[in-house]
Amino acid sequence: MEQKKVEEMLINMGPQHPSTHGVFRVLIESDGETVARTESHIGYLHRCFEKIAENMTYLQIHPYTDRLDYLAAMLMNFGYAVAIEKLLDIQVPERASYIRVIVAELQRVASHLVAVGTYGLDVGAITPFLYTFRDREKVLKFFERVCGQRLNYNYIRIGGVAYDMPQEMAADISDFVVYMRPKIKELNDLLTYNGIFIRRTANIGVIPPEMAVQYGCSGPVLRGSGVKRDLRRDTPYSIYNRFDFDIPVGKGEVGHVGDCWDRYIVRMREMEESLKIVEQAVKSLPAGDYIDAKAKKPLRPKGEVYHAVESARGELGFHVIANGKNVPYRLKVRSPSFSNICILDAISPGHLLADLVAIIGSLDIVMGEVDR
Amino acid sequence: MEANKIQEMLQSQFGAAIQEVTQEGWVKLDRGHLLEIAQFVKKQNDLSMDMLHCITGVDLGGGTLECIYIFTSTTHKHWLTVKVDVKVEDPKLPTLSHIWPTANWHEREAFDLLGFMFTDHPNLKRILCHEDWVGYPLRKDYEFPKEFEGIKRDLVLEEDDVMPRTVKKG
Structure with missing residues (x-):
């Protein structure tokens, strides 16, 4: 049969598009309904955080870190605080360490709830989105009680946390853990094992493990491809080595290892693991100081440090070069979403246009962090 | 593998190409050997730095730029920082x-x-800034633009002890 030649059409998706999760633009060369080639464009949200940070004292930088990944602001605070503490050799008080782990893991649950909820929305399931936002609201209520903010907390500070956790909150968080577990099961029934959802996500956007590593993917994207790497376990920071939790990886249960469904299910299972950590931490929450006295003085560190932590989207690294002044000489953020999204151009060719939306959603990017 | 073991290994393999090693675990190289050493740390089984975590840089002043490569291994869970001055x-x-x-x-x-x-890069163009942006913002001698595409900013830069800030004139 004679092969028909089709003229390729150039389609512009974004920067303002509901399924690009922010201001992200993809130029698509399409062959009918099939994607032939894509070209990603980023930078629409660029404000050069790194340059701003060079003009800010170490404490003033803290609120800016919130604005990197605004869906997991606690973890951004955490990453920055841990890096500066390593530089200054500050010991965080026990109580502060536990509070940090509790809020960080609650934040991970909240962030993954947005990820799976909006992912359902991307592939056409509207109801789960409402359910996940209802439950996320409960987490945000805790954050509001602990620091007065709902989205950009500036709560985890260098040397500890900004305010002590109210005494009666521990019991409420335990109640939340009990409340949340059946809700995850409910979400599984509603979305995860839904036949239509599986058909939209299984075998789509497969990232083989070697490829994921080569492209610097991390977090649920890397673990979805079956690579068991989690900085909370591999290079333990803070007090993560005291808790018992599993690292879920994608196994290709409904399709190939590393497809969209695998990345999705890793997030679902990570929520359960985070709840496990929260439960353990709340049980052993000690009394005492919530911030180290050394961190309250003006900070003039000297030296150079690179420290990476496991954020909700992957490995968040802060590279700080300090020269003894009150402002850093250079501060670099290694953002997980930046490395995760650079794989898009490599995996999208050959998929249907509608599947491109599913792939972008499964990578779960936050543009505030990609563009910095 | 410990950071100092990695340093020793690289020194025994490449000798004079390694210009400096520090206590914090960094390795400073000559740029002529970067490619060779990068291939070595990826392929060598005891190192197997299969993930390039990030590339960053810093303007050290005095006309020197330092490029910093951070490698990590998903199998051995160790890290390596490589610096190259240009x-x-x-x-x-x-x-x-x-x-x-x-x-x-x-x-x-x-x-x-x-x-x-970066020589032989397949697509070396601006990624975060606009394509027609002038200058490199993170260099220490970078001057803030007074105007961009016809939009003027009537601002001056003043320095005080706490932090330099932009202050509106008049």
Whole structure:
């Protein structure tokens, strides 16, 4: 049969598009309904955080870190605080360490709830989105009680946390853990094992493990491809080595290892693991100081440090070069979403246009962090 | 593997190509050997630095730029930081994008913000700033633009002890 030649059409998706999760633009060369080639464009949200940070004292930088990944602001605070503490050799008080782990893991649950909820929305399931936002609201209520903010907390500070956790909150968080577990099961029934959802996500956007590593993917994207790497376990920071939790990886249960469904299910299972950590931490929450006295003085560190932590989207690294002044000489953020999204151009060719939306959603990017 | 073991291994393998090793675990190289050493740390079984975590850089002042590569291994869970100094007049470095594809975007970012020129890079153009942006924002001698595409800013930069800030004139 004679092969028909089709003229390729150039389609512009974004920067303002509901399924690009922010201001992200993809130029698509399409062959009918099939994607032939894509070209990603980023930078629409660029404000050069790194340059701003060079003009800010170490404490003033803290609120800016919130604005990197605004869906997991606690973890951004955490990453920055841990890096500066390593530089200054500050010991965080026990109580502060536990509070940090509790809020960080609650934040991970909240962030993954947005990820799976909006992912359902991307592939056409509207109801789960409402359910996940209802439950996320409960987490945000805790954050509001602990620091007065709902989205950009500036709560985890260098040397500890900004305010002590109210005494009666521990019991409420335990109640939340009990409340949340059946809700995850409910979400599984509603979305995860839904036949239509599986058909939209299984075998789509497969990232083989070697490829994921080569492209610097991390977090649920890397673990979805079956690579068991989690900085909370591999290079333990803070007090993560005291808790018992599993690292879920994608196994290709409904399709190939590393497809969209695998990345999705890793997030679902990570929520359960985070709840496990929260439960353990709340049980052993000690009394005492919530911030180290050394961190309250003006900070003039000297030296150079690179420290990476496991954020909700992957490995968040802060590279700080300090020269003894009150402002850093250079501060670099290694953002997980930046490395995760650079794989898009490599995996999208050959998929249907509608599947491109599913792939972008499964990578779960936050543009505030990609563009910095 | 411990950081100092990695340093020793590289020193025994490459000798004089390693210019400096520090206690914190960094290795400073000559740029002529970067490609060779990058391939070695990826292939060597005891190192197997299969992930390029990030590429960054810093303007050290005095006409020197430093490019910093951070590698990590998913199997051995260890880290390696490699630094390469180049002069501002000749900020050329070999690209690593054919060894680690992630280097493509990270090198574009380092080019965009600090002005490193990565030779043989497949697509070396600005990634975060606008395509017609002038200058490299993270260089220490960078001057804030007074105007961009016809939009004027009537601002002056004043320095005080706490932090330099932009203050409105008059």
